[in-house]
Amino acid sequence: MEFFLKYPIEVQYELLNRLIKTAKNTEVGHKFHFSEITDYESFVKSIPIRKYETIEHEIEKTRKGKQNIFWNTEIKWFARSSGTTNAKSKFIPVSVESLENCHYKAVRDMLSIYVCNNENARMFAGKNLRLGGSSESYEDNNTYFGDLSAIIIENLPLWAEFSSVPKQEIALMSGWETKMDKIIDDTLDKDVTSLAGVPSWMLVLLNRVLERTGKQNILEVWPNLEVYFHGGVNFTPYKEQYKKMIPKADFKYYEIYNASEGFFGIQDQNYSDELLLMLDYGIFYEFIDMEEFEEENSIAIPLEKVELGKNYALVITTNAGLWRYLIGDTIKFTCLKPYRIKITGRTKHFINAFGEELIIDNAETALEIACKKTNATILEYTVAPIFMEGNKKGSHEWLIEFSKKPTDISFFTEILDTNLKAINSDYEAKRYLNITLEIPKITIAEDGLFYKWLKKNNKLGGQHKIVRLANNRDFMDALLSTNF
Numbered sequence: 001m002e003f004f005l006k007y008p009i010e011v012q013y014e015l016l017n018r019l020i021k022t023a024k025n026t027e028v029g030h031k032f033h034f035s036e037i038t039d040y041e042s043f044v045k046s047i048p049i050r051k052y053e054t055i056e057h058e059i060e061k062t063r064k065g066k067q068n069i070f071w072n073t074e075i076k077w078f079a080r081s082s083g084t085t086n087a088k089s090k091f092i093p094v095s096v097e098s099l100e101n102c103h104y105k106a107v108r109d110m111l112s113i114y115v116c117n118n119e120n121a122r123m124f125a126g127k128n129l130r131l132g133g134s135s136e137s138y139e140d141n142n143t144y145f146g147d148l149s150a151i152i153i154e155n156l157p158l159w160a161e162f163s164s165v166p167k168q169e170i171a172l173m174s175g176w177e178t179k180m181d182k183i184i185d186d187t188l189d190k191d192v193t194s195l196a197g198v199p200s201w202m203l204v205l206l207n208r209v210l211e212r213t214g215k216q217n218i219l220e221v222w223p224n225l226e227v228y229f230h231g232g233v234n235f236t237p238y239k240e241q242y243k244k245m246i247p248k249a250d251f252k253y254y255e256i257y258n259a260s261e262g263f264f265g266i267q268d269q270n271y272s273d274e275l276l277l278m279l280d281y282g283i284f285y286e287f288i289d290m291e292e293f294e295e296e297n298s299i300a301i302p303l304e305k306v307e308l309g310k311n312y313a314l315v316i317t318t319n320a321g322l323w324r325y326l327i328g329d330t331i332k333f334t335c336l337k338p339y340r341i342k343i344t345g346r347t348k349h350f351i352n353a354f355g356e357e358l359i360i361d362n363a364e365t366a367l368e369i370a371c372k373k374t375n376a377t378i379l380e381y382t383v384a385p386i387f388m389e390g391n392k393k394g395s396h397e398w399l400i401e402f403s404k405k406p407t408d409i410s411f412f413t414e415i416l417d418t419n420l421k422a423i424n425s426d427y428e429a430k431r432y433l434n435i436t437l438e439i440p441k442i443t444i445a446e447d448g449l450f451y452k453w454l455k456k457n458n459k460l461g462g463q464h465k466i467v468r469l470a471n472n473r474d475f476m477d478a479l480l481s482t483n484f
Contacts, residue, residue: 001109004279005338009304016043016284019317028058028070028323040302049288049296049315051326052090059091065141071095071321077155079148079260092260094151098320102281103152106256106263107160109278113268114227114254123193126224127165131183131197131205132172133461146172148260149197165190176461180208188213192222198232199242200380201461204451206245218246231256233465234343236364240377241403257343261327262318265341274340279303282319287312290330293347300324306333311359313347330359349469353385354394354436356427358420360468366419373415374406380450383469384476386441395438399476401445413442445479453479 004011020043024034032046058069059078067074071093078091115121133147146154153171161168166186173179183205195202206218215221225246235255242253257265257275262283265275277285286300290311300315314329316322328348331341345360352358363383371378379401386395398416406412417439421428430436454460467475 008279008339011279012284012303013040015280015282016040016317019284019319023070023072023321026068026070026072047324049298049300049324049326051296054296059093062093063091063141063143065143070323073097075321076143077151078143078145079151080145081260091145093320095320097282098262098318099155101319102263102283104157105281106258106266106278110229110254110256110266113266117270118252121226122224123226124163126191126193128163128194128196129187129192130164130171131202165192179461180205184209184212188221191224193224193226195228197230199230199235199238200233203238203241219248227252227254229254229256231258234360234364236368237378237381240371259327261316261322261325274334274342277339277341284317286315286324288315295326303339308333308336311344349467351383351385351396351469351471353387353471354430356424356430356437358424358427358469362420362424363469365423366416369419370412370416374412376402376406376412377404379403380466382467382475382479384473385471393434393438394436396440397443397476398440399443399445399479401447401449405444409442413440416440449479453482456482
């Protein structure tokens with residue numbers, strides 16, 4: 001890590017050259033003339049930016065058993081990524097190299113960073129409670145798919161398996177509610193010292209633990225618990241609930257940025273909200289300024305040209321054969337020495353129905369302030385536009401499920417709106433004198449609405465996520481119109 005911190009640009013270009021040489025005799029390598037690529041400029045000229053729909057046919061051929069299409073070693077694992085709650089699944093290739101030199105390397109780095117920052121850490125004296133997805137076989141072709149977490153668990157080295165709970169057969173179960181009960185059965189008598197998993201689903205599990213045991217907080221169940229490694233969704237909406245559930249002043253939260261496509265960032269400082277961009281995991285990074293984003297027709301820039309505070313779409317080239325792949329995430333740089341980032345959202349998850357350009361980072365910052373000032377706590381939320389009709393102006397509808405409601409919802413709305421205006425000048429301009437946008441409408445969701453919707457649509461657990469911001473009302477109206 002010290003080497004890539006000292007020589008970040010050199011490490012990235014050396015890695016790119018290695019990836020190109022490794023895959024030059026694949027079908028994709030021949031198609032895009034990898035043998036003629038000598039530098040970054042020729043790399044950009046030879047290979048277009050591509051999204052999943054463009055490469056899906058290549059992936060499907062590999063899933064059916066054909067190899068050497070986009071990577072030179074055998075690809076037999078595919079991480080099924082549903083992303084948010086849309087129906088279509090993506091199948092992201094996972095190579096042996098990406099498992100060993102990206103995902104497992106990242107876990108070792110994550111643990112090393114944590115222990116270096118906390119010399120009195122005792123997490124290795126107990127067990128890590130992992131909450132992953134399910135795995136299924138893909139018939140007849142000797143290839144397999146599942147949630148990334150399931151693929152990682154199924155291929156774990158012995159040392160990691162030994163230090164984790166629940167046992168593998170439980171961790172890979174597919175029935176979410178049955179699985180939760182089995183996890184609790186297998187872990188209640190263990191000395192759990194750390195947690196790892198997606199915040200939304202871990203919260204459901206921990207609440208079940210409290211229901212089962214009758215305890216007031218999780219430390220009464222696992223008194224030596226000291227750290228939670230989390231990722232997958234923004235932690236901000238869940239932070240206060242975890243603080244109440246784990247009332248320990250020096251308890252540590254360590255964020256990671258991993259996805260089906262790779263492991264990108266690790267929080268490298270205690271009590272920080274920044275992630276160190278990991279530059280030696282077999283991933284070459286490029287960035288598209290979101291102000292000029294045109295999907296596959298965008299112009300990307302390399303790491304040395306990024307600027308602080310700008311919102312960038314992430315483009316990756318990986319050691320599993322993804323070439324200039326538009327992953328769909330957006331980030332901004334908070335530091336350039338070393339390169340540290342924050343995740344700001346998704347290229348498709350924003351609201352710009354009226355030119356307000358509201359992104360998830362804006363929404364969750366304002367929401368956090370509103371909750372703090374009104375002593376409210378939220379469980380889940382989603383936001384969608386209310387479109388103009390006749391003389392009626394537009395607005396945003398916030399459907400929020402509270403675990404602790406604000407006493408005055410109008411005051412909550414006012415604080416939310418005020419802070420959105422302070423954070424986002426485009427939103428502020430559209431809200432000026434209510435010319436384009438009216439004040440947001442807060443709709444309080446019935447208890448358990450989001451969980452019931454996910455259950456009804458067979459989307460419990462794993463990597464299924466709630467759509468936070470949408471430029472249409474499809475998800476909002478589906479939630480509001482569903483009868484349980």
